[in-house]
Amino acid sequence: MIFVTPAIALDERELHWEFVHASGPGGQNVNKVATAVQLRFDASRSRSLPGDVRDRLLALPGRRITRTGVIVIIARRFRSQEQNRRDARDRLVECIRKAAQKPKLRKGTRPTRASQMQRLTSKTRRARTKGLRQAVAPQED
Secondary structure (H helix, E strand, C coil): CEECCCCCEECHHHEEEEEECCCCCCCCHHHHCCCEEEEEEECCCCCCCCHHHHHHHHHCCCCCECCCCEEEEEECCCCCHHHHHHHHHHHHHHHHHHHHCCCCCCCCCCCCHHHHHHHHHHHHHHHHHHHHCCCCCCCCC
């Protein structure tokens, strides 16, 4: 079990790991060992996630989520497979933690009378300034 929050725990059987060759530093090791990690987590079918968290998770922006609701995280920051595996798992947990936070509801407020008056006087002043920039019509005698 991977504990995300006190109320949410992921079953490790829901995580699908794939190891691929990584680009970048590593010398000859990079051509021999598959150190990069692809973590796939099917959020749309997960039983570990509450419904509201799942909806917010699938609505998160970014290119990590496929059309079918699978979150794909690629970790290749480190040279060792174990470190990349830990990094991918931590990034998934952080993503789910963000989705677990309920967004604050905006409370509608009304502008004060003073702010309304200030806005109207600034609009009037601006209109007067722009009016002075207009071409003067020639006077007929």
